[in-house]
Amino acid sequence: MSKALQKSRIPQGFAAFFHPITSTTARCKPAKLTDAQGLTLWVMPNGSKYWRLKYRFLGKEKLLALGVYPEVSLKEARLKRDEARRLLSEGIDPSAKRQEDKLTAQVAAANNFEAIAKEWHARESHEWSAAHSVRVMSAMATHIFPFIGALLHKS
Structure with a gap:
């Protein structure tokens, strides 16, 4: 050696x-x-x-x-x-399991409160004034998302 x-x-x-x-x-x-x-x-x-x-x-x-x-x-x-x-x-393929876990994580990330709220905002904001739209998103980002934004929506 x-x-x-x-x-x-x-x-x-x-x-x-x-x-x-x-x-x-x-x-x-x-x-x-x-x-x-x-x-x-x-x-x-x-x-x-x-x-x-x-x-x-x-x-x-x-x-x-x-x-x-x-x-x-x-x-x-x-x-x-x-x-x-x-x-x-x-009897489980490790590669398929990894892909399945990754997909599950992506679905979970897209199904949290923050993602759904942003989707709602994009859908509804065209009926509001630009200033109101900014206020609503700012209020959610400041007061709601830090506390419950990561919660998963169970449907």
């Missing part, structure tokens, strides 16, 4: 894995550093590094993005890999 790795704060068992991550430079095409159970670190030609998980679902090979190195550490990437593998064992 090199003296640089000995001096670093990398745990002893992980030195063999971390050394390629920190020393890998950009190439003409993405370099892939493998960990275990489908987890790989892709080093792109521009030098950026991405965690990816290769898995199979219903006989089809898929690739799931887990984050950008170093924002997502090796430990976090392994935890995300384990969660994705747990979903696979339950």
